Amino acid sequence: MLAMPEPTPLPDDLQRRAFSRGDADGAGLRPGRLRRRDIRRPFHGVQIVGSFGSLQERCHAYRVRMKPGHAFSHQTAVLLHGLPLARAFEEELDLHVSVVMPGRAPTTRGVVGHRIRIAPPVVDLGGLPVVRADEAWAQLGPLLALDELIVLGDAVLWADRSLQDPMHAAARVPYRPARERLQKALREIRSGCASPGETRVRLLLVRAGVPEPELNAEVRLPGETVHPDLVWRDRRVALEYEGDGHREREQFQYDVGRYGRLREAGWTVIQVTAADLQGGGAQQLIRRVLALVG
DSSP states (O other): OOOOOOOOOOOHHHHSSOEEHHHHHHTTOOGGGGGSTTOBOSSTTEEBOSOOOSHHHHHHHHHTTOOTTOEEOHHHHHHHTTOOOOHHHHTOOSEEEEEETTSOOOOOTTEEEEEESSOOOEEEETTEEEEOHHHHHHHTTTTSOHHHHHHHHHHHHHHOGGGHHHHHHHHTOTTOTTHHHHHHHHTTOOTTOOSHHHHHHHHHHHHTTOOOOEESOOEEETTEEEOOSEEEGGGTEEEEEOOSSOOOHHHHHHHHHHHHHHHHTTOEEEEEOGGGGSHHHHHHHHHHHHHHHO
C-alpha cells in the first residue's frame, strides 16, 4: 500500500491561529487540504493546527466564528479572569457564551449559549470579549452555594476593589436569577481576602461571634512592613492561613522568619490550615481566637 503523501504546509499565518473556511479560501487552499489529518475542527466552521486544549486556546479558536455582540460569560468568564471556581466547573470543557435578546444564542457543539435581557459590561482579555468580573460573578448566582458566591466575590474584589459598587448593581439587574442569594452574599463579601482559604477562615470566625478582622492589613515591624491575612490590631493578634503546602521553599522560609519577627514584636500569630476549618478543629480554632480577641 502506498503511503499517503505529507500534507502541503499551511501558510505561516494559518499555522499560528484558528481559521475559518473563508480564511482558507483567501489563502488559496483547496477544499481537500482541509480534510487532511493535521487539521482539527473543534467547532463548526473552525479549523486549527497544533495545540488545542487550554481554555484560552479553545476560546481563541471559537472567536473565529463568534458574532458581534457575543461575549464569553458565566463559568468561562470567571476562569478567563483568573478567579477561583469550584473544581466541577473548572473541569468543564464547554464554553459559555452570552448574547443580548433578541439575539439568538449559539447552539454549536462545545458551546453553551445564554440569552440575557440586559447588555452586560464587556472587557477585552487578550483579544477575547469577556463579560466583566462583577457580571460573571452575578451570572453564577443560580449555580453556586452561598459560601461559594462569597469566596468568588472576595476574589473579584481582591483583583479589583473598584468593582464593589458594580457588584451591588449587578445583583440588582432586573430579571437576574437568584437575586436574593446574590444580595445575601454581598452582605458577607469583603475586599482584602487574597485566597479562598482566607475567606473561609473569616466566615467561620465572624459567624461564630469573633470581631471582624482587618484583612491583609499593614503591620509595621522594625525595618519592614508585613501584611498578615487577618489582623486584630488592638489585641496584637495576626492569623495566617497556610495553603496546601506546595509553596516554594524560599517563600516558606520567609514566612517562618516573618512569623518569628511578629512574635518578637509582641504579636500572637495563629497559623491555620484547611484541616482547622472542619469538625472539632473548627471549634477549637473558634475558641482559641475568641479567647484572644473576643
